[in-house]
Amino acid sequence: MNALHAAPRHSAFDDLQALVTGTLFVAMALVLFRHAGLLTGGTAGIAFVLHYATGLPFGAGFFLVNLPFYLLAWRRMGRRFTLKTFAAVALLSALAELLPHWLVLQAVQPLFAALGGGLLMGAGLLILFRHHASLGGLNVLALWLQERRGWRAGHVQMAVDLAVLLAAAPWVGPLQLLLSVLGALALNLALAVNHKPGRYAAV
Known part of the structure; x- marks a missing residue:
């Protein structure tokens, strides 16, 4: 491939600001969801179910649920992707517990929490995806299927998210x-x- 047409590479600073910005967007969305008693999909949704069902802090549950997926990420997506994903997951786990102390909400209209939080989370994930990172778990599968099969990550993620939400119905x-x-x-x-x-x- 001609060097002029080669994909530009993100610098370390580019990736750092993306990890912070993307995870902050998602953490703010999770604050809205939690305040309104809502759930989300993916491994975050599984962590929410654990939180509602057992009282396990969301941040701890999210970090633990993602651990088995790092092997898939390492084998299928590479070391660089896995390390950035691990950093994003760890940062989100911390922000999910700290942000409610820094941002205290009096009231949130549930419909706004659902739509606004969903769009915020989508924007945060988009930032991470474009810097070859994710929030682990089922994001890894969605990205791998997009790269290998050409399936849109959003479509794969939507199907998985709906399955997780339906499984969470009892809570x-x-x-x-x-x-x-x-x-x-x-x-x-x-x-x-x-x-x-x-x-x-x-990249």
Whole structure:
């Protein structure tokens, strides 16, 4: 490939600011979801279920649930992707517990929490994906299928998220479940529209 047409490479500073910004967006979305009693999909959704069902802090549950997926990431996506993903997961685990102390909400309209939180989370994931990182777990599978099979990450993520939300039904009311599904649709719409194979070339 001609060097002029080679994909530009992100600098270490580029990746650092992306990890901080992307995880902060997602952490803010999780604060909205938690305040409204909503769920999300993926490993974050599994961590929410653990939190609601057992009282395990979300941050600790999210970090633990992601541990088995690092082997897949290392084998399929490479060392650089895995290390950045591990850093993003660790940072989000910390922010998810610290941010509610730094950002105290009086009230959140549940529909806004679902749609606004879903779009915020989608934007945060998009930033991470474009810097060859993720929030672990099922994000890794979605990205791997996009790179290997050409399947849009947003579509794969949407199917997985809906499955996780349906599995979480015993721990939330019907309205919270419906709003959680709307949040997942908003999140994955942002990914499906903005994260298409070949659209973003930097690595």
